[in-house]
Amino acid sequence: MLPPPHLGGGVVRKISSAGRTDAVLTVQTSGTAGGYPRISHQKQTWIFNGHLHTFFNVFFFLPCDVAFAPGVLTKPARCLSSVYNRNKMRISSRDWFLLIFSGFWGLAMGAFPSSVQIGGLFIRNTDQEYTAFRLAIFLHNTSPNASEAPFNLVPHVDNIETANSFAVTNAFCSQYSRGVFAIFGLYDKRSVHTLTSFCSALHISLITPSFPTEGESQFTLQLRPSIRGALLSLLDHYDWNKFVFLYDTDRGYAILQAIMEKAGQNNWQVSAICVENFNDASYRRLLEDLDRRQEKKFVIDLEAERLQNMLEQIVSVGKHVKGYHYIMANLGFKDINLERFMHGGANVTGFQLVDFSNPMVIKLMQRWNKLDQREYPGSDAPPKYTSALTYDGVMVMAEAFRNLRRQKVDISRRGNAGDCLANPAAPWNQGIDMERTLKQVRLQGLTGNVQFDHYGRRVNYTMDVFELKNNGPRRIGYWNDADKLVLIQDSPLLPNDTSGMENRTVVVTTIMEGPYVMLKKNWEMYEGNDQYEGYCVDLASEIAKHIGIKYKISIVPDGKYGARDPETKIWNGMVGELVYGKAEIAVAPLTITLVREEVIDFSKPFMSLGISIMIKKPQKSKPGVFSFLDPLAYEIWMCIVFAYIGVSVVLFLVSRFSPYEWHTEEPEEGTDGPPSDQPPNEFGIFNSLWFSLGAFMQQGCDISPSLPHTGGETHKMEDPEVH
Known part of the structure; x- marks a missing residue:
C-alpha cells in the first residue's frame, strides 16, 4: 500500500475513470545539488516545456496522470505507455469523446499548463526562508479548490554564493533555461544589480523579500515594505x-x-x-x-x-x-x-510587520509547529518577518497565475528557454503580461495587506x-x-502619562541600616511592611499616603548599596534593583554620586553629612633682624653657607699648589732697603674667604687669582669693578 502524500516526499495521484481507479503513479525526487532539489536536464525537458506535458495529460489521462510538487521528479515518458500496457485498456468511443473534448478545452483555456514552473534563489543563512518557501508551495499544491481546476507550482531551487558573480549569473541562466515563469529570490548588495539587470533584460519577474532598492526596476517586486x-x-x-x-x-x-x-x-x-x-x-x-x-x-x-x-x-x-x-x-x-x-x-x-494574533498567522503556526526541524531547518523557532514575506511571495505568484488563467493568457515559453547571455537578448514575449499581473495582485497574507504600485513597491x-x-x-x-x-491610549509614549501606579503595588527597595531601617523587636508577629521600623520606613509610608499608592518594602538581597562591576558593567545592590527593573523606588541612606546619577534619578537629599575643616587665620608679625631669611628654608641657607666655605677652601688649596701664586718682590736697583713685608702668597685662608664673599655679593676685591699666560708670564685677573 502506498504511503499518503506528505511534504518533501513523493506525490501520489489516483485517477478515477468510470467509477474505478485505473492506475496509480508515484513520483520521487532524484538528486540534490547544494542541499536543494535539482532536476536533471534530460528529465526536465520532458517534465514541462509548455505543451508537451499538456499533450500527455490529454492523450493519457485515462490510465494515469503525472503530478508535480516541490522537490519532486516525474518518471520518464515511457512510464505512461507501460502503465497503459499493464492495464491493457482499450480506448472506447466515449473515451475518445472525452479525449477530444479535453483537447478543445485546453485550447480554450489558452493552453495554460497544469504545472507551473517557478525559480528559487536562496543565499546563505536563509534556511528558515527556504522552509517557508517549501511549506507555501506544499499548501498551495494540496489545497482543494472547487471553483476552478487546480495547478501545481514546480520549483527549481538554487543555493547561490553572492560573493561569486559567476555563480550568481550561472544560477540565473540555469533557471531561465528551465523555462521558469517567475523567480523568487533573495539578494544582498553584491548580487542585487546582477539579478535585477538580468530580469529587466529577459522580462523575467523577480519577487523578493530582500531590502527595497531605490532604483526603478520594472520586473522586480519588493515584498518588504519601506520603513x-x-x-x-x-x-x-x-x-x-x-x-x-x-x-x-x-x-x-x-x-x-x-x-x-x-x-x-x-x-x-x-x-x-x-x-x-x-x-x-x-x-x-x-x-x-x-x-x-x-x-x-x-x-x-x-x-x-x-x-x-x-x-x-x-x-x-x-x-x-x-x-x-x-x-x-x-x-x-x-x-x-x-x-x-x-x-x-x-x-x-x-x-x-507580522501580527501573531492574526487568525491566518495562527493557522499557519499550527502547521509550522508540526514540521520536523531536522528536515526543515529553522522550524524550531517562530517564523521571522522575512520568512513571512517569503510565504506571501509564493501566494502572490500563485494568485497571479490564477488571474492569468482566468484571462486565458498563453504564458508558454516556446522558443524562449534559451541562452540568457545571447546578444542581443531574447526576452520572454509574455514577460510583460506576467509582470503586469503580479503587480495587480491584492491579497491578505501573513504580513497584512499585500498590494503593489506600478513600480513594484508595497503600498497600503x-x-x-x-x-x-x-x-x-x-x-x-x-x-x-x-x-x-x-x-494606543495606554501607551507610555503619550505625554504626562500617570496611569498604572494606582492599580498596582510599587516595590520599594531598601537596606537594613539603623536607625533608617530596622526590624521590630517582635517582627515575627507581623507581616509585610509592619515588620520594619525606622526613619526610611516612616518616610516611605508618608510618601505613599501623599500620592495614594500601595507599596511593598523589599530588602536588597545582597545587602549592598550599589556599585558597577568594572569588568561586567553590571550594577549590584539597590542601584541594580532599580536599573534592572526589580524595584521602582529606593528609600535608603544612599549617597548621591556621579556614576549613580548616570543610571538613576535622585530626589533632594533628606540628610546632608560631611567633614568640615577649620583653619586658624594667620596673624601679621613685625619683621625682625633675620626676616630676610624667611623667603628660603633653613636647609637652603645652610647649603649656601657650606657652599661658600667649600669654595673658599678649594680656592685656598689651589693657590697653595699653583706656582703662579708664589712670588717675591726684588728691591729696585740702586736701593738698599730691607725686603718687602708682603707675603709670598696673597691667597691665604682669609683672603680666600674674602674673595668668595665678594663674588657671592657680586662686588669687587683687591686681590684676584693668577693665571698662566701663553707667553709664559703670569697674568693677574683684574677685577672689572676696578676699571
Whole structure:
C-alpha cells in the first residue's frame, strides 16, 4: 500500500475513470545539488516545456496522470505507455469523446499548463526562508479548490554564493533555461544589480523579500515594505534633535538619505556611522567613544545577524541601562533577542510587520509547529518577518497565475528557454503580461495587506510599533500611510502619562541600616511592611499616603548599596534593583554620586553629612633682624653657607699648589732697603674667604687669582669693578 502524500516526499495521484481507479503513479525526487532539489536536464525537458506535458495529460489521462510538487521528479515518458500496457485498456468511443473534448478545452483555456514552473534563489543563512518557501508551495499544491481546476507550482531551487558573480549569473541562466515563469529570490548588495539587470533584460519577474532598492526596476517586486515613513514619524514624536545613526551598506542608503534630508530641514545633529566592517573590539571602542561624547540616543539600521552582534556588544559595555534609548529600524522587533535588555532599563523601540494574533498567522503556526526541524531547518523557532514575506511571495505568484488563467493568457515559453547571455537578448514575449499581473495582485497574507504600485513597491500596508518592557515586547501603536503614527491610549509614549501606579503595588527597595531601617523587636508577629521600623520606613509610608499608592518594602538581597562591576558593567545592590527593573523606588541612606546619577534619578537629599575643616587665620608679625631669611628654608641657607666655605677652601688649596701664586718682590736697583713685608702668597685662608664673599655679593676685591699666560708670564685677573 502506498504511503499518503506528505511534504518533501513523493506525490501520489489516483485517477478515477468510470467509477474505478485505473492506475496509480508515484513520483520521487532524484538528486540534490547544494542541499536543494535539482532536476536533471534530460528529465526536465520532458517534465514541462509548455505543451508537451499538456499533450500527455490529454492523450493519457485515462490510465494515469503525472503530478508535480516541490522537490519532486516525474518518471520518464515511457512510464505512461507501460502503465497503459499493464492495464491493457482499450480506448472506447466515449473515451475518445472525452479525449477530444479535453483537447478543445485546453485550447480554450489558452493552453495554460497544469504545472507551473517557478525559480528559487536562496543565499546563505536563509534556511528558515527556504522552509517557508517549501511549506507555501506544499499548501498551495494540496489545497482543494472547487471553483476552478487546480495547478501545481514546480520549483527549481538554487543555493547561490553572492560573493561569486559567476555563480550568481550561472544560477540565473540555469533557471531561465528551465523555462521558469517567475523567480523568487533573495539578494544582498553584491548580487542585487546582477539579478535585477538580468530580469529587466529577459522580462523575467523577480519577487523578493530582500531590502527595497531605490532604483526603478520594472520586473522586480519588493515584498518588504519601506520603513522610512514610520521611522521619521517616530523620530518626530520623540522630538529627537541629536542622535547617532548606525547603518550598514547591505540595506542601501535609502534610510540614511531620508534622515539626512529631514535633519537639514529640522536642524538635527545626526552622527551617521557605517559599521559594515566592524568586529567586536571595534564595536566596543565605538560605543565607549560615543559614551564620552554623551550620546544616549541611537537609531540602528542593520540586518539581523549584524544587529544581534551589535546588541551583544552594547550589553558588554553596559550601555543597556536607564538613560539610553535605541530605535531598531527593521520590521521584525519580535525576531530580535532582547532578553538581556529587558531588565537593563534602556528604552528600546521598534517595528513589527507580522501580527501573531492574526487568525491566518495562527493557522499557519499550527502547521509550522508540526514540521520536523531536522528536515526543515529553522522550524524550531517562530517564523521571522522575512520568512513571512517569503510565504506571501509564493501566494502572490500563485494568485497571479490564477488571474492569468482566468484571462486565458498563453504564458508558454516556446522558443524562449534559451541562452540568457545571447546578444542581443531574447526576452520572454509574455514577460510583460506576467509582470503586469503580479503587480495587480491584492491579497491578505501573513504580513497584512499585500498590494503593489506600478513600480513594484508595497503600498497600503500597516506595521505595529513595539516597545520593550520588563515582561517582553508590548504593542504601543501602529503606522500606515493614511493615519501615520497612531499610539494606543495606554501607551507610555503619550505625554504626562500617570496611569498604572494606582492599580498596582510599587516595590520599594531598601537596606537594613539603623536607625533608617530596622526590624521590630517582635517582627515575627507581623507581616509585610509592619515588620520594619525606622526613619526610611516612616518616610516611605508618608510618601505613599501623599500620592495614594500601595507599596511593598523589599530588602536588597545582597545587602549592598550599589556599585558597577568594572569588568561586567553590571550594577549590584539597590542601584541594580532599580536599573534592572526589580524595584521602582529606593528609600535608603544612599549617597548621591556621579556614576549613580548616570543610571538613576535622585530626589533632594533628606540628610546632608560631611567633614568640615577649620583653619586658624594667620596673624601679621613685625619683621625682625633675620626676616630676610624667611623667603628660603633653613636647609637652603645652610647649603649656601657650606657652599661658600667649600669654595673658599678649594680656592685656598689651589693657590697653595699653583706656582703662579708664589712670588717675591726684588728691591729696585740702586736701593738698599730691607725686603718687602708682603707675603709670598696673597691667597691665604682669609683672603680666600674674602674673595668668595665678594663674588657671592657680586662686588669687587683687591686681590684676584693668577693665571698662566701663553707667553709664559703670569697674568693677574683684574677685577672689572676696578676699571
